[in-house]
Amino acid sequence: MKRTGWKKYCALFLILCGTVGILWLLGGDGQAGEIPQETGSSAPTETASPAPTITPSAAPAATPVPAEDTLLLPQSEKEPEENTMLTGVWVPYMSLTTEEHTQAAFEENFRRIADSAREKGIRALFVHVRPFCDALYPSKLYPWSHILTGVQGKDPGFDPLQFMVEYAHDAGMEFHAWINPLRVKTTENPGELAAENPYAVLGEESSFYFMETESVVCLDPAYPYVRSLVADGAAEIVEKYDVDGIHFDDYFYPSQDEDLDSEAYALYTQGVDDPLPLLEWRKANINAMVQEVYEKVKKANPKAVFGISPQGNIENDENMGADVRSWCNLPGYLDYICPQLYYSFENPALGYGEALAQWVSLPKHENLQLYAGLALYKAGTDADSGTWLLSDDIIRRQIEAAQTAECAGVLLYSSAYLDAEQTAGEMQNALEVLSPEIASPAKNAGQE
Numbered sequence: 175m176k177r178t179g180w181k182k183y184c185a186l187f188l189i190l191c192g193t194v195g196i197l198w199l200l201g202g203d204g205q206a207g208e209i210p211q212e213t214g215s216s217a218p219t220e221t222a223s224p225a226p227t228i229t230p231s232a233a234p235a236a237t238p239v240p241a242e243d244t245l246l247l248p249q250s251e252k253e254p255e256e257n258t259m260l261t262g263v264w265v266p267y268m269s270l271t272t273e274e275h276t277q278a279a280f281e282e283n284f285r286r287i288a289d290s291a292r293e294k295g296i297r298a299l300f301v302h303v304r305p306f307c308d309a310l311y312p313s314k315l316y317p318w319s320h321i322l323t324g325v326q327g328k329d330p331g332f333d334p335l336q337f338m339v340e341y342a343h344d345a346g347m348e349f350h351a352w353i354n355p356l357r358v359k360t361t362e363n364p365g366e367l368a369a370e371n372p373y374a375v376l377g378e379e380s381s382f383y384f385m386e387t388e389s390v391v392c393l394d395p396a397y398p399y400v401r402s403l404v405a406d407g408a409a410e411i412v413e414k415y416d417v418d419g420i421h422f423d424d425y426f427y428p429s430q431d432e433d434l435d436s437e438a439y440a441l442y443t444q445g446v447d448d449p450l451p452l453l454e455w456r457k458a459n460i461n462a463m464v465q466e467v468y469e470k471v472k473k474a475n476p477k478a479v480f481g482i483s484p485q486g487n488i489e490n491d492e493n494m495g496a497d498v499r500s501w502c503n504l505p506g507y508l509d510y511i512c513p514q515l516y517y518s519f520e521n522p523a524l525g526y527g528e529a530l531a532q533w534v535s536l537p538k539h540e541n542l543q544l545y546a547g548l549a550l551y552k553a554g555t556d557a558d559s560g561t562w563l564l565s566d567d568i569i570r571r572q573i574e575a576a577q578t579a580e581c582a583g584v585l586l587y588s589s590a591y592l593d594a595e596q597t598a599g600e601m602q603n604a605l606e607v608l609s610p611e612i613a614s615p616a617k618n619a620g621q622e
Contacts, residue, residue, distance in 0.1 A: 193455055204304040216469050217477040232604040236464055260545065260583030262298035263291050264352065267305040269590050270334075271321040280322065284338055288345055290421050294592060295600065295609025298348035300421050300585060303335055304407065307358045307393070311335035311415070315407050316390075327368025337413050347484035350416040350479075351411045355404045355463065358384065363403035372403065385427070385434050389567075392428050395495075396455075401463040412446045412478045419479035420471050424514060426460050427495040456495035464507050479508035483547055483585070486517065486529045503537045510542065512585055516549035517560040518568060533581045543582035548572050556597035566599030573607045606611050 182593055250405060265287055272279040288299060303310045306321040311333055322334060342349040358373045367374045373391060376383050383400055385392045393400045399619035408420045427434065432452060443449040450458060471480045484491045485497050491498045501507040513533050517526045550567055552562045562568060578582050591597045605612055
């Protein structure tokens with residue numbers, strides 16, 4: 175009995191001690207959940223995902239969470255971002271022709287162009303494959319180009335486009351097929367049209383399909399037949415060749431003259447109650463053509479891209495029927511747009527920085543990419559009131575400005591100036607951003 179009584183008092187004592195300890199841990203006032211932390215504690219507070227109904231003013235104040243404890247990695251631990259900017263060069267038809275007009279000469283010339291571009295960090299070639307309603311490939315719609323043999327319509331005996339695509343891809347470069355959609359001929363080129371050229375076939379009996387000025391003959395996009403001819407020609411390339419894309423330049427309506435397409439416009443106004451003004455009607459025609467090209471290219475190969483390189487001056491584009499605002503803003507027209515920003519920074523009429531800002535500010539659909547076309551051909555010349563002679567790093571600074579503006583790529587015009595004496599200084603400086611691994615050894619060698 176005595177031993178049992180002793181155990182009972184010990185148990186009561188332990189229960190009392192436990193109760194006192196609990197009250198002490200709770201702060202002595204019996205309110206649970208208010209465990210104080212030292213000011214400046216590095217321990218992160220655990221928070222739930224914010225609910226959309228809680229406003230900042232209603233949320234309780236929180237102790238700042240140290241950077242090392244957040245979900246974002248510290249800056250020092252981030253991997254350097256890979257430069258994904260597309261770097262390209264235009265290869266115009268003038269650069270593809272050779273005096274010999276032989277397969278060997280053509281292929282050797284193209285190898286030199288492609289190799290020179292690749293050595294300078296350029297990873298995409300935009301090559302002229304239809305300059306004058308013709309083709310640098312066997313086509314069911316257009317005659318052979320005269321730049322291959324000197325005579326339009328003459329079979330060169332090989333497939334130049336197949337060779338160029340394969341060589342570019344083997345070199346790790348993209349190949350984009352560059353097309354003049356509407357141009358048939360100028361006063362100088364081609365010297366004579368082939369019998370199967372659309373103008374030779376249709377010009378006499380269906381002259382309304384064409385627009386003519388003193389210097390150029392073009393297809394008229396007002397007619398569905400013409401728009402389909404252009405679109406089918408683009409699709410033909412994508413179906414037959416492993417090109418990375420189809421590319422249009424800035425040739426649309428060649429003049430603002432009302433007589434240029436007066437017959438087509440008169441037919442249009444007679445058939446509708448509330449006709450569009452001439453300029454708006456022309457833009458609608460070009461839009462219909464661009465949309466049809468986009469649809470047929472995507473149907474032939476969904477991975478192929480379609481883009482246009484309009485003039486850098488937006489007002490000029492609209493006067494030519496190029497509705498660049500709609501192309502940028504609405505899906506179904508283009509994958510990318512590459513305005514020809516062929517201006518120095520100090521150009522008194524329109525500076526490069528101002529023009530770039532105008533294009534960057536245009537509303538764009540989420541999948542549209544913006545490239546900047548740069549005038550390498552002006553480097554080292556007195557163009558733009560002599561402002562291209564002020565320094566030899568203009569192209570480099572323009573590329574950097576395009577990067578800062580988050581452009582997806584830059585294109586240089588043209589391949590003929592990659593190794594020209596007049597652009598040597600500009601190209602050396604441009605290499606610092608196009609291909610730093612090439613520029614650094616060359617720069618160091620020049621300082622020794």
